[in-house]
Amino acid sequence: xxxxxxxxxxxPIVCAFLSYILGRKTKTGRNIFFCAVAALEFVLALVxxxxxxxxxxxxxxxxxxxxxxxxxxxxxxxxxxxxxCFMWMITALYSPEYFAHYRNRxxxxxxxxxxxxxxxxxxxxxxxxxxxxxxxIMSLASYVxxxxxxxxxxxxxxxxxxxxxxxxxxxxLMGLFLLYNQAGTLVIDELRSACEGKKLYAAxxxxxxxxxxxxxxxxxxxxLPKAHPVAPAPASALLSGILTKTGIxxxxxxxxxxxxxxxxxxxFVLIIGVITMxxxxxxxxFSVNFKRTLACSSVSQIGFILVGVGMLVLSGEANFxxxxxxxxxxxxxxxxxxxxxxxxxxxxxxxHKLELNDIRGFGRGKSGxxxxxxxxxLGIGGIPLFSGYxxxxxxxxxxxxxxxxxxxxxxxxxxxxxxGMKAIxxxxxxxxxxxxxYMTKLFIAVFVEKNNDKKVQEKYDAxxxxxxxxxxxxxxxxxxxxxxMGLMPHAVMGNLAxxxxxxxxxxxxxxxxxxxxxxxxxxxxxxxxxGAVLYLVVVRKWMMKKSADGKTVYVDRWPKFIDLEEKLxxxxxxxxxxxVLGNICKVLDKLGDALIRLVKALGGTVAAIIGGATDVxxxxxxxxxAFFAGVLDTLTDGLVVFLRKTVYRDAKEPVELEEGxxxxxxxxxxxNWIEGILNxxxxxxxxxxxxxxxxxxxxxxxxxxxxxxxxxxxTYGLVIFCLGLCITLIxxxxxxxx
Numbered sequence: 001x002x003x004x005x006x007x008x009x010x011x012p013i014v015c016a017f018l019s020y021i022l023g024r025k026t027k028t029g030r031n032i033f034f035c036a037v038a039a040l041e042f043v044l045a046l047v048x049x050x051x052x053x054x055x056x057x058x059x060x061x062x063x064x065x066x067x068x069x070x071x072x073x074x075x076x077x078x079x080x081x082x083x084x085c086f087m088w089m090i091t092a093l094y095s096p097e098y099f100a101h102y103r104n105r106x107x108x109x110x111x112x113x114x115x116x117x118x119x120x121x122x123x124x125x126x127x128x129x130x131x132x133x134x135x136x137i138m139s140l141a142s143y144v145x146x147x148x149x150x151x152x153x154x155x156x157x158x159x160x161x162x163x164x165x166x167x168x169x170x171x172x173l174m175g176l177f178l179l180y181n182q183a184g185t186l187v188i189d190e191l192r193s194a195c196e197g198k199k200l201y202a203a204x205x206x207x208x209x210x211x212x213x214x215x216x217x218x219x220x221x222x223x224l225p226k227a228h229p230v231a232p233a234p235a236s237a238l239l240s241g242i243l244t245k246t247g248i249x250x251x252x253x254x255x256x257x258x259x260x261x262x263x264x265x266x267x268f269v270l271i272i273g274v275i276t277m278x279x280x281x282x283x284x285x286f287s288v289n290f291k292r293t294l295a296c297s298s299v300s301q302i303g304f305i306l307v308g309v310g311m312l313v314l315s316g317e318a319n320f321x322x323x324x325x326x327x328x329x330x331x332x333x334x335x336x337x338x339x340x341x342x343x344x345x346x347x348x349x350x351x352h353k354l355e356l357n358d359i360r361g362f363g364r365g366k367s368g369x370x371x372x373x374x375x376x377x378l379g380i381g382g383i384p385l386f387s388g389y390x391x392x393x394x395x396x397x398x399x400x401x402x403x404x405x406x407x408x409x410x411x412x413x414x415x416x417x418x419x420g421m422k423a424i425x426x427x428x429x430x431x432x433x434x435x436x437x438y439m440t441k442l443f444i445a446v447f448v449e450k451n452n453d454k455k456v457q458e459k460y461d462a463x464x465x466x467x468x469x470x471x472x473x474x475x476x477x478x479x480x481x482x483x484x485m486g487l488m489p490h491a492v493m494g495n496l497a498x499x500x501x502x503x504x505x506x507x508x509x510x511x512x513x514x515x516x517x518x519x520x521x522x523x524x525x526x527x528x529x530x531g532a533v534l535y536l537v538v539v540r541k542w543m544m545k546k547s548a549d550g551k552t553v554y555v556d557r558w559p560k561f562i563d564l565e566e567k568l569x570x571x572x573x574x575x576x577x578x579x580v581l582g583n584i585c586k587v588l589d590k591l592g593d594a595l596i597r598l599v600k601a602l603g604g605t606v607a608a609i610i611g612g613a614t615d616v617x618x619x620x621x622x623x624x625x626a627f628f629a630g631v632l633d634t635l636t637d638g639l640v641v642f643l644r645k646t647v648y649r650d651a652k653e654p655v656e657l658e659e660g661x662x663x664x665x666x667x668x669x670x671x672n673w674i675e676g677i678l679n680x681x682x683x684x685x686x687x688x689x690x691x692x693x694x695x696x697x698x699x700x701x702x703x704x705x706x707x708x709x710x711x712x713x714x715t716y717g718l719v720i721f722c723l724g725l726c727i728t729l730i731x732x733x734x735x736x737x738x
Contacts, residue, residue: 005057009121013114031095041120045085081120081123085120102148108148112235131249135214136169148232171206179204192260200258201259211247215247224295228341236294236344237338242334268310273308278430283296284438287558293438301329305333309322311326327497332391333380342474362446362460371476376479389524403421403422433530436528
């Protein structure tokens with residue numbers, strides 16, 4: 001099992017570089033290799049899921065930044081690793097046809113596999129440090145997906161994506177520092193006991209910002225509507241279906257392991273979820289671009305999931321419905337967006353357009369696209385007999401039960417009243433209705449209506465396949481899962497949720513849910529009615545208008561001034577922050593200059609005072625020193641006289657010590673003899689009368705005194721010590737080499 005986990009994480013990363021090298025030689029070989037790696041990864045994830053069922057296996061790579069990389073399999077982790085690998089395999093089978101006319105395909109496949117390894121590592125991570133490392137690798141590698149075609153709008157969307165990812169990552173890292181400082185651990189399974197009774201709101205908020213940025217939660221959802229329309233459709237399927245779930249994974253850890261049953265935190269997540277759910281649905285309803293609609297839909301569905309997370313925190317011990325609904329809607333949304341974005345890929349491959357007025361009527365008679373779209377749309381709309389109905393019903397019933405408990409008084413809330421929760425329930429149902437309205441809008445526009453341009457419609461109606469068999473098989477394989485899961489909610493979805501339950505909370509008694517009882521069907525029916533009214537009244541009457549030639553067209557009614565990125569974030573980051581911080585720097589600079597001048601002035605005064613005192617001391621010290629030197633000299637002389645008169649008394653007849661030594665006597669006598677000969681010969685007229693023996697003795701005495709002074713000095717001793725030390729070191733070096 002250990003080797004299996006290592007392989008799942010690192011095989012795609014190694015194969016990414018192999019695929020790039022292979023792609024330089026053969027494009028077809030590279031495509032086959034990429035698909036084979038993705039398929040093998042899915043098989044390995046399936047083996048891990050089946051073999052490791054009911055057990056957890058932990059592996060560690062020690063020594064990386066002191067904490068090592070830690071992975072663990074089992075339950076929720078293995079399930080979502082399997083889902084990620086399934087989605088990568090399906091998009092890999094679809095990619096060769098989609099990218100047939102793209103540039104830089106080698107680069108795309110390289111970063112696809114890098115992101116696959118990082119994403120699987122996130123879901124299998126055993127501690128938040130490992131999660132963070134691979135979270136950043138995933139964010140940086142997936143940036144290339146958004147910037148793939150390198151057009152101006154793609155580069156701008158990519159800059160937004162990477163800015164949100166980097167800022168979110170830095171804030172998340174600060175949260176991890178705070179958490180580790182307060183809890184003493186980042187191991188996910190140890191957090192519940194380590195954080196019990198602690199209010200770790202600062203750490204939780206910082207980490208929430210980082211994870212919510214990737215999930216696409218309000219108000220940092222801005223990258224999703226910008227990135228998806230410009231990214232390749234297979235990449236959009238992964239960005240929406242899987243990469244957003246890595247953010248949800250982190251939010252679940254915060255909510256279930258750090259602040260579980262904390263009402264304030266549950267209320268915070270619930271409110272963010274409600275806003276994200278409703279706003280995303282509204283943005284999707286107004287959109288007139290196929291992929292942008294799906295991107296805004298992703299924002300809304302992330303909101304539904306966050307509502308579930310908020311409810312499982314608030315519901316306390318009775319959170320079974322919220323736990324199952326949250327997990328199953330995560331799985332459903334991953335599957336829905338895989339199907340719908342691959343449908344968008346089929347449309348774009350044939351038309352190279354995504355605006356509704358341009359692709360209008362393209363899908364007429366194309367059952368290979370229409371049926372998968374219908375299955376995905378009915379699922380995400382929460383229609384009974386499809387998997388989305390099951391997860392949305394569980395989420396809705398968790399809200400209804402909480403309202404009932406508030407009425408009964410079995411739950412006491414200081415934040416929500418029964419009326420407030422009732423309003424949240426209606427926003428939930430209305431958001432579901434809006435979902436049905438915009439999915440109906442896309443279906444009618446693409447698969448029912450005709451294009452306003454007859455020549456374009458004739459081209460669309462031409463009897464030719466819209467995709468190759470491999471792509472069609474991949475799309476159908478993903479789509480058929482939706483009704484299978486919906487028709488057997490307990491056998492398939494219920495068992496799947498039970499496997500993941502322990503990751504969310506301790507297991508509690510689960511009560512049976514009758515999904516097809518009238519009480520549960522009623523919520524779906526209300527959303528269906530709201531969706532029908534919105535489509536017939538708002539979409540058909542207000543969001544469509546007649547053009548100059550009398551034909552109806554879809555129009556974008558969304559107010560242009562309501563754009564958080566262009567109207568708030570970019571002006572704040574690019575204009576306001578530089579202005580404010582620049583002026584703060586100017587003020588600080590001036591204060592610094594004033595402080596320096598003040599210090600200099602004070603320093604001059606202090607220096608003058610110290611200088612005057614120093615002069616006085618300098619003048620006094622020599623006199624004091626001379627006085628004490630005189631006293632010491634007098635005392636020394638007296639002591640010497642006293643000792644000579646007593647202990648070292650002089651002899652009665654003093655004896656003169658012989659000058660020099662034997663050597664100086666011999667050399668001096670020899671020099672005097674030479675001098676005598678020279679006086680009698682060369683120097684006869686001016687004889688030299690110097691006693692050379694005595695002079696030589698004086699020179700010898702002078703030399704002896706100087707050398708003795710040097711030998712007694714500290715400097716000389718240090719020099720000799722250093723020389724000895726150097727010789728010793730050289731000896732040790734050479735001896736060690738030998």
